[in-house]
Amino acid sequence: MTQLINIPAQLKKTDLTHLLKQMWQIRFFEEKVDEFFAKGMIHGTTHLAVGQEASAVGSIAVLQERDKITSTHRGHGHCIAKGAEVNRMMAELFGRTTGYCKGKGGSMHIADVDKGNLGANGIVGGGFAIATGAALTSQMKNEGYVVLCFFGDGASNEGSFHEALNLASIWKLPVVFVCENNQYGMSGPAKEMMNVEDVAKRAVAYGVPGKVVDGNDVFDVMNGVGEAVERARNGEGPSIIEAKTYRWKGHSKSDAKKYRTREEEQEWRAKDPIARLRDALIGEGLLTEESAAEIKAAAKKEIEDSVEFSKASPMPTIEDLMEDIYA
């Protein structure tokens, strides 16, 4: 039995089905990638965000198109939520020239700078200062956009977190730091790696607001991030929003998950953010069972199509190796 979530009254009049669509796209994308890794059809490494769909989709749902994000090494969800084409994402994982990075970046480095996705990052904590710098551009050029900086609980123990928070705070930069606390930094449980329960409490040290939201409730995420984005857009500076969530899969493909119990996993599966949103929409009469099934099937087909697109796409040539090192 899934836990219930409430739809905020002001949202009931809007079309919320795109949230469900995106969350399913992310889920199916990740499951497909998982499957292909297992079969050896995709190489390298990858970090899946199954179970964390609400924090990506809810956070980006409150942005305007001109706003920007920086992402993490668990970034497929952020990328899809920011409007990336799943064809080009999947092609990137297949190492093809039609991929977002022409097959040179792979899972950990997908970016779409033109559309405001400043990139996933293979370095834990690598995005904090980049997001801060993008927010500085917004302020100096008076461009009015806000930057969302996604990070994990593990990254909040990196020095770059503290340095960037301090800088963004003193300069009142339009950046919102969104912590997706999925309970583990690789195999390290958050509760063993820091002596505060909430990453959001660390906001006190930088004189910025910090708020905890239910990371498996897309509306709670939208509400928390929405307030912080407004604040940032009004020139009041950064905030930390911490979305408590859980990654269903291991850290990466080689992870046997020995550091956690199956009971714990089951507890969190009962809070499946997609089932909760679906049930809420149906419960409020905003969606029928049939149309929910249609949305799901359409999302699944897009991912299947992206696989076909990727398989049909060309591999880079050896001549491409030395291209794009310098502008």
Added chain:
Amino acid sequence: MRELTYLEAVREAMSQEMRRNEDVFILGEDIGVYGGAFGVTRGMIEEFGPERIRNTPISEAAISGTAVGAALTGMRPILELQFSDFMTIAMDNMVNQAAKIRYMYGGKGKVPMVLRTPAGSGTGAAAQHSQSLEAWMAHVPGLKVVQPSTAYDAKGLLKAAIDEDNPVIFYEHKLCYKTTSDVPEELYSIPLGKADVKREGSDVTIVATAIMVHKALEAAAKLEEQGISVEVIDPRTLVPLDTETIIESVKKTGRLVVVHEAVKRGGFGGEIASTIAESEAFDYLDAPIMRLGGKAVPIPYNPELEKSAIPGVDDIVAAVKETLNRH
């Protein structure tokens, strides 16, 4: 033509670029009213204000990453690191972020930033404020590395560095700051990747960088009195490296001595020596290539010890004589 110090030349290049292009700004520690650790930005805040002469907290990880993020979104930041030794703290942003972004994003995005930083020994600042670490940066694809030795070169190379769409590390030698040369008032550019023949000669080629250019010229003057004609080449930029000028010189003289202040072991001198050994100039060599570099020791405090840790004029004279005595 008027004479300027190297320090004034750096400041003039920045000021003229900032007047010309409002995307250019400076960030760094104590660069505002204080004028920077070495006084390079003195007076600039009065003209350009605190928005563009952006005083930062002591926070190298944040400010280097902020420069990357600002560059990626349309600004042209100049980052001043107080001492090049502090690169260790900015390393992730320069090596893993700035240098990689364009390539790993498949040619999307660019990072037009300049990291200026004083390097080298000779000020009694000892081990953590005196290093020459340019070989680290020259090793990383995606970065360009500049090492001017004269005021004229500093101004023209800095202008070129600011115009670059790639991240540039701009090493200023502390002992060069007070040296003077004729510097045109107008803004001019010296292309990166173009070496300068500081003195023509026919018996032996010395390739020297930064402060060692001055010492090599002193040595050449002494050697001339003894009837030995020395050609002194300053590569000015390590990346890109003007191999052609060096190869042509060695073909002419048949002998090569490479001199830099950085520790000889793993230093850039090895790269220059190998480049010659692999080139057609090898067949013109009349003696083995000599390398002079710093001893493999942290720079000590005591002035006599400090001086003896790096090559001096007499060492260069001796090396030239040695190469002339070998066949």
